Amino acid sequence: MKGPFSRIPAMLWPRTSSLYTQLPSHGLSEYGAPHTPYTDSSPLGSPRLTSASWRNLKRTTSQSRLSMGLRRISTKRILAICAFLFIVLILIVRGKYQERQRRIEEEAREREKQRNPFPWANFTRLDGFYSGIRTLIKYDECVQEQNAIPHLAMKVHPAPPLDPVKVDPYIKSSDHLKEYYPVSPCFLDEDEQVPAPDVFAYPGIPTNMTGPYFGSYEEIGVKADRCWERFGRFGPYGYSYNKPERGLGLSKSSERSGADKVEAMFRKVDYTRVNWGKAQKRCFEKNKHRFDSNAKPPKDQDEKGAAKKKALPRNAYVLRTWTGYDYSDIQMLSLRAMVNELSLKSGGEYDVHLLVHVKDTTLPIWASEEIYQQVLQKNVPEEFWGITTLWSEQQMKTYYPGPYPAKDQFENHSGQDIFGVYRSAHWALQWFAQQHPEYEFFWNWEMDVRYLGHYYEFHNGVSSWADKQPRKLLWERSSRWWIPSLHGSYEDFSRIVERETAASGAKPIWGSVEFPTAGLGMLPSPNGTTPPTPFEEDNYDWGVFEPADLITFDPLFDPATSSWGYQLDVTGYNRTLAPPPRRAAIVTIARLSRRLLNSMHEETWRMRHTMFPEMWPPSVALHHGMKAVYAPHPVYFDRVWPLEHLDGVFNHPKLPEGSPFGGGEHNHQGSSFYYNAGFSGALWRRWLGAVEAGNGGYEFEEPGTGRMCMRGLLHHPIKWERVA
Template sequence: MDKSRFLRFSSVLPLRTKGLYHQVPSHDLSAQATPYSDATPFGSPILTPVTRRTPKPRWSKNFRRFSVRRIVTVCVAIALLATLVLGGYQRRQRRLEEEAARDRERPKHHWEFYETLDGFYNGVRSLVKLSDWTPEQSQQRSELNTTVHHDVPMEPVLVDPYHFGSEKFLEDNYPVSPCFIDEDEKIPAPDVFAYPGIPANMPAPHFGSYNNLGITPDMCWERFGRLGPYGYSYPKEEGGLGFSVNSERAGADKILAKFDKIDWRNMNWDRAQKRCFEKNKHRFGGGGGGASPSSDEPPKKKVPRTAFVLRTWTGYEYDDIHLLSLRAMINELALKSGGEYDIHLLVHVKDESIPIWASEEVYQDTLRKNVPAEFWGMATLWSVPLMRLYYPGPFLKEDNYQNMAGSDIYGVYRSAHFALQWFSQQHPEYDFFWNWEMDVRFTGHHYEFHNQVAQWADMQPRKLLWERSQRVWIPDLHGSWENFSQLVEKETLAGKEAPIWGPVDFPTASHGMLPHPNGTKPPRSFEDDNYEWGVGEPADLIVFDPFVDPDKSAWVFRLDVTGYNTTLAPPPRRYAIITIGRLSKRLLNVMHDETYKMRHTMFPEMFPASVALHHGLKAVYAPHPVHFDRRWPLDVLDRTYNHVETPNDSPFGGQEHNNQGGSFYYNSGFSGAMWRRWLGAVDNNEGGRQFEEKNSGRMCLRGLLYHPIKFERVD
């Protein structure tokens, strides 16, 4: 969801012109002038002997066909065009100079004085083994030494995070039938490739860890192996997208030789996903389950099914670069997994006058005008009028503490969760729902990341889970995850507030309260629990930014709370910025009931976490790797994010500028710049093919979430 909530940090991009062409209209020059002169007296005989003239060059004849007026017109047009281009360039330069002047005049944020980190941009010709890697932060700039090889010093490898053929997997799981792109089952779902190392001096993540989540730490991804199988590296005439024509190519031929080109034209992803599920439905429990392949075979573990819901809208522009990301998600999460995931597009119809629920013809016409053909079957349309019908309320203004947005409660800005709740009620076959925004990108393997994050979250104990999830883990400062957890315990028990243990009680809401779901009451006291409760319990909510108590933050939407008694203090609540994450069917059912029965709702980043808090559901912040573009002092990083003195000091509220140089936050500028550089584009006059060829080759990054990506470019 594209939200312009605050001032965005944006890169200043130079005007880059690949070429300007002025095409003169073609003219028919075949007609020849009469041999008779208009000066010949009418009726006079022509008695003058014919004199053979030397023929003039063809160019001379053609030149005469351009009248003086035409030549003047062309010259004037060229002059006007040149004036417009020059004027536009000058205006842009003035604007850039004015912005630079304003930037010089404004007070600098503290992090802008820190030394920048450049190891992100080391390329494939500088790869080293993980055992030989030293992070850039661990060295002084004068100590940095990067060996650049003539070619890539490692061989690319096929990436297989599934291991469906291993003995260990088959001990507890049913066999997985491979899935195909085409109906004739001649084109298997493609593999992707990476390098078994990382570039020299690559910075370590400031927050989070690969090892802790179980993500392969010694593997990096460049664009040929990551996106090549989805059409990046071959032309449109062969069914690709032809982006690699101008790319740096060190080692690329070895990667290209590892996969066959697939003609992605006329692809139908919905049918491919359905075929894949039908071949493997015996693996799944719940609404999607089936019988064991053989009645003689002892029953094995049933796998939950997950809907991966991409939130989009009418008018959204699906550029060719985005198609690569969407194909990667569908292939790696749905087809290669044997149907564990289904990918959906949940499309917001912004024109509220279109009655998508009243006519199948109107519905299909709206869908086909706003979604690429290859995704038609996996798209579901919704609109605000539909939400008004589904959740009629009333949602009373006097029951709202503060509507800072000043907009209608049914608008997507304030109630994006309504559509996801509605979608989950239409699809009871799924156990979990990933809510995903269209401006998120990921360099690693989608199945490995999402599966490992989910498994890690499921294994987290309930004791002090909320407290751990409201802090960021800085490995270079805190050490291991175990050390960090012990520190959280020590700080919590030494503090004034009691830890959260089970459902949170508070004064009755104006419309009453729902009973808590089964299994949310702690089986023993906080003191008697030895970090046992919750281990192996599927997480109801997984987010990628810490949970924040809005009463301790200056976040602008902290009081957008509706349906509670406004004569009392607001209910306890939590929020996590960026509305991407995994929600369980149980959580979405409770949110649905809270909305239509109790008429309770809150701002989208706050409602899921607050419902989980109220009802004792399992909510987890997953400490995924996050980079910053500068060498932050570790004590300052910890103080900024974990030891906020006043509400206005919160980096997830009053001081959100601290995230501008990070790789994951709604106002990050570094995330988009690094993503475009990884794609091979020039950004801020840096990067691009010449830079990569002159230095150490194209970038090779470990799996990393990037948000927001507001535009993409491949030069």
């Protein structure tokens, strides 16, 4: 027997022999009459019946009919019983099947747990990231995926239902222009025939789009109601047009729904002819009056009799790279976007620099211009020669000679030399800041960071938000992740931190932090770092509209409460005493003020003090009472985290061993920003149109909902990238 019941034992099947009664045949003998031989040989002949025989036949027939009726009644009953037994049997078989399936699923889950021992690895996956451009809706109609499981109905259009728009986040309000001069437009070429290009986004987001767990777009001044796809974001920088047109031709295998509209909105530029260094300098000269109160404004901005307007601070945007670095096509697009959006379109508020580590310490780049140029031209694309500065570890040995004896180091967890970039990457930035007094702020940026969004909008938004933060409980707020879905608004979150700090009995940080030095002394703190009032009397006033000395993109945590491996990589302090108080922020990208870098420089060369790179700037800021803040940018996770569990894991670990900065760092693997965030790179490559782990790419996007369209997002780390 074959079929769904083929494995049922034979004894459970009902017997069929008694279900059917032998029907009477045309032979009378079947009714029990005695057989009488035919006397007539004719085939139509029949036996002759007597009266007695007739009576016997009638009686036999009546009895037979009664017997047949009884048999029919019995058959109905038997059929009903058998049907009942059959139903019971089906239920038994179904129960056994379901039990077997549950056992198989439990075994599969157990195997999965053995492969993924961490609780988060078994959470439900989120896939709203991959909703495409043909499902766009207005932002106020969107319900983020975590709040809409199971998913809402998704309407897929044949083309994007919304049209792309130019993104122009530069401040042009009348209030701003009352205080500051407007931007004089900048160009890519010396003849001013090729204006700095615009970029384009869509005024909506895909249906069922996933929402961030940490941080907020609105809080840091980034528009949450638009999304970016690859043609509008990178098309103006050469992504989509072909190499004969001097583009990179990366879109040949891309889904193209609505791409023609985007491409019609920008001009194709031959970037191989652009000298970004000269373009930045021309832009600054054209807008010099915006940053120097003594510089004369152009005639069209010179309002006779009007008071001079305020000067804006300038920013150095420093990308840390090295000899032998592979500048991929996507990296080239990102660098062009940085220079254009941060520097040229802003009228010179930023200058982008490549700070290149020359690994070969035998090359005297500081002594020979010829060698300097050879190293530069061999290791950096020609477009960026004019924005590059070289340095080497040998150079830092002469700049910060020490000594830094091993006896003055609390611990060397990595085993690396103190002059090596691994332990002292900040020295090159300190040195760079000393060479460039024209900048007020320095952005320390890594080459494995990508921003999916407009660079100026993000950086200006973060800076403006940090300026507005009051000093009271700022270190305490900045030591935690803000989870809006759990904590409410940032104001609500601030009140929660205030209550938790009071309940803990810990002394809040207020001004500079003093600690024993056993006669070694400390450098004086800069002006403006002494609190104007006692902590209890401050009404969240001190620090408001004060530029932050340090802006980080992960919380500023206390290493002493964690299991972070580098927490005691502290050099130059008295080892007969406890280690000095410290703070750290994982991932070294940050904005540092000139006064913070000056203090770091003085502490290093004068006091022989230093710490691990992710700990040094926050700790100097802590010691000298500077304004430091963690900016709550949006961070996504690839799974559905229960909010209370998320808060407990990241903000309230029970033991140092479970800290998210140490033993609990595995919890970041499914996030979009951390040093070990595996999901970050996978999400970035999917957005670029590549196949990732068998998913995505043209075969997924074209018959589905189109290419991805996401809101601005800071990705780290991106260790490799590719397009379709």
